[in-house]
Amino acid sequence: MSSVLGGTIGALTGLGGAAIIIPILVLLGVPIKYAIAASMVAIIATSSGSASSYVRDELSNIRAAFYLEIFTVIGAIVGATITSFIAPVYLYFFFAFFLLTSFIGFSSSKHSDIPNTEQDKFAKWLRLEGSYYDKALGKEIYYKMTKPALAGPGMFVAGLAAGMLGIGAGAFKVSIHELVLKMPTKVSTATSNFIIGMTALAGSSVYFSSGLFFLNLAAPLAVGTTAGAFIGARILRRLTNKTSRYLFMIVLVYILVEMIYKGVTSL
């Protein structure tokens, strides 16, 4: 079972580890709640690890991150608490549902490259704006964000999902960043990463005292995901865009089916 370590390596092909690891663990016979609790901690590894990439740190908007984090953290704590109490069977379905939404989100990603320059009053008060140097374009880009009041509750939901399912919910957060706040893509990913770390910490804290946490599950998971992220990034460079999308779809569908199956058979 701790060859899950090896499994997690394969997991990091861009979906975001936890969403894949948990199903794998479940497949191997681990009760879903334990899988969620352990994975929550492992996510911290991926988050802190990638946040250390210097370029990214320049990119993440710390102010936005903390503002959003207020909502996300509460969501995560609530979510994790819910998970500790409800029957596992619900979790299978929630998970499947979540995957479905990611699926939809992924297939219809559209974002403009023109930085947003409008801001509503609340955003101005929060000073949600920033700049970064875009290497690809070779110049400094200034941007502003807007509609933070709308983004707040959105992040709460993201936090909820993250806390309940033991995942980073990165894709969901990124879409909020881009669609609601109108963050540029790179900033969005970087900021999301930062947020995930703190959220995962909050979620873990709940699981810690819930009795659902097993050290010998969490530790290999953390190690494995870190290794996996590393290797995954290497591989990703070699794949064509088409291949990785294809791969992504296949994995997603497989997991979806598996989760539903598990849910149904536990009824």
Next chain:
Amino acid sequence: MNNNQKRLETAISNILRFGVLISVSLSTIGIILYYLSNGSEQVSLDSTWNVNTKNFFTFIYQVPFSSSSFDFILMSFGIVILMLTPYIRVITSIVYFAFVKDLKYLAITSIVFIIITLSLLRV
């Protein structure tokens, strides 16, 4: 001020990366020891590995003193350090906002910090 900010950011990310590295290394050694002493890959989800302390900080106290095997201790510290990385990150940001006297964000960051700390302490 922007230059200071950059240096702070670099410092933070180095701490984070370093933290993750240490954490993972400790855990890996722990895992290897476990593997050696147990002989099989099987992960047994029994109570010896279950963490069930009142809160996170209690856990940190207890671990070095409880019976447990060395591999357990290593893995525990590995995970603890891992969990501390974002925590320290938040604290650093609080200090930063205090330093640049950004009251709004000092407040916001502190709110986040308090929520997380409360969660680590209670339940």
